[in-house]
Amino acid sequence: MIEKVVGGIVVALLTAVGRLLWKNRRHLALLRVLLTPRSRTRVSVAVLLRVHDEDHYVLFASVTRPGTFGPPGGVVKHHESAKPALERLGFEPERRARAEMRHDLRGFLPALRVLGFARWLQRGEGREAATECLRRELVEELGEVAHDELVPLAREAGFRLVRRVIDGPRKVPGEEYRQIRFFEVYDLVLDKPEAAELRTSLLALAVDVDESLVIGASRREMARGRAQAHVVLPQSAFLVGDRRVREDMTPVS
Template sequence: MAVGRRDVRVSFAALVRIRDDDRHVLLHSPSRPGSFGPPGGVYKSFPPAVRLLEPLGFRADRAAPLAEDMHSDLRGFLPASSLRSFQRWFATGAYREDATECLRRELAEELVESGLPHLVPDTLGAEFAPVRTVVEGPYAVPGKPYRQLRRLEVYEPAMNGTAVARLCRSLIESGMDAAVPDVICASTEEIAHGRSGTALIGAHSAYLVSDTRPPVEIPMLR
C-alpha cells in the first residue's frame, strides 16, 4: 500500500483505567512484546460503515502478524482532505462500536491473552464513565512520509454491581502477583518513567494520569 505525504494515519481508541490508590493495572501487549499498557484498544467499525469509509479513501492499516485481530479496526490511512469528514462520521457513532462495546470486547480478549479467562464473565455487564479524551495531531511521524492523528478516550469502570467490582479487585491482585506475568500494577511515577522493574510501559499509559505523554512510543510488530 503506497502512502504519501498527503496521507494521514488515523487511530481512534478507548482505554480503561483500573486502579487502587496509586496502583494502575497494565496488561502485556502482544503487538509490542515486552511492553505493558492499559486495557482497551482501537474501535471497530461494522460492515455498513464500508460504504461510508470507501468514498473517503480510507485504507486499513493491518500489521501482518496481527491482521486477523485487527480486522475492522478504525486504524488506517486517509487523504488529508478527508480527515474532517472522517472525524464528523466518527462523532455520529454510526456503524461503529461505542465505548462500552469496545471496552467490553477488548477486556474479554485481553483477559484471555493474559491467562485470566475465568474473569471474562465479569466484563459482560460492565459500564464505563469518561475520564478524558486526548487528540494527538495531526503530527509528523519521524522517518515516515505521512502525518498521524490519534484520538484516545480514557474511561474507568462504573461500580454498578458486584461483578465489575470483583473484576477490578481480581485484576489489581493479579497485578501484584508475580505468578501472573502478563498483568502488572504500575505507579504514577513508574508510568512517567516508562518502566516498572523489567517491564516497559507504553507511552500512552501516561493518559491514565494526565493529558500529556512522553514523546517516544514503543513500535508495533511489523
C-alpha cells in the same frame, strides 16, 4: 474603490475562516493538517480502561509489542455499513497480519479528509460504541494474559467515560506520514458486584510477584516508560492526563 475591494476580500476571508473554525470547533487541534494538504495521515481510534487504586494502575502485557505493558483496551471497529462513508473520505485500512484486526478503525487518510473523519467519528454512526469495543477487548485480553476466569465478570461490567484525547498530529520517526490517534478513557462502574470483584481481582494480580502478564505502575513510572524491569507503553499516560510524554512504539504485527 481599491480599498473597498480589498476590504471585501478581507471580510470574506475572515468569514470563511470563522465558519471553518466554528464547523470544526470540537477538533481545532486537527486544523494543523491543513498546513500539509497533500500529505497522508495515519489515524486510529481506540478505547482504554483505567483500573487503579490511588497511584497504582493496572497494565496488561501487549501481544503486538512483546515485552511491553499498557492499559487494557484496543481499537474500535467499524461496521460493514460504514464502508461507503469511509470510502468517500478516502480511508485506506492499514494492512495487519492478525485476522481479528479486520474492520479496525486504523488506517490512512488524505490530510484534507481528517476533519471530515473526525466529524463522522463524533456522530457515532457505523461503528462500535466505545463501551461495546471496550468490553470486547477486555474479554479478549483477559484470555491473552491467561485469566479467562475473569471473563464472566468483564461481560457484566459497565464503564464510565473519563476523558477524550486527540493525540497529534505528530510526525512518526522514520515515516513520511503524520499520525493522529483518537482515544477515549473509561473507568469501571462499580454498581454491580461483578464489576467490583473484577476491579479487586485485577488489582490483586497487579501486585502479585508471581504474575508475569499483569503489572502495576505509578504515574511517574508511566511517564518514564518503565516500571521496574518492564517497558510501559506511551499511551498509558492518558490514564492520568491528556498528554503523552514519549513517542509511540511500532507494533510487530
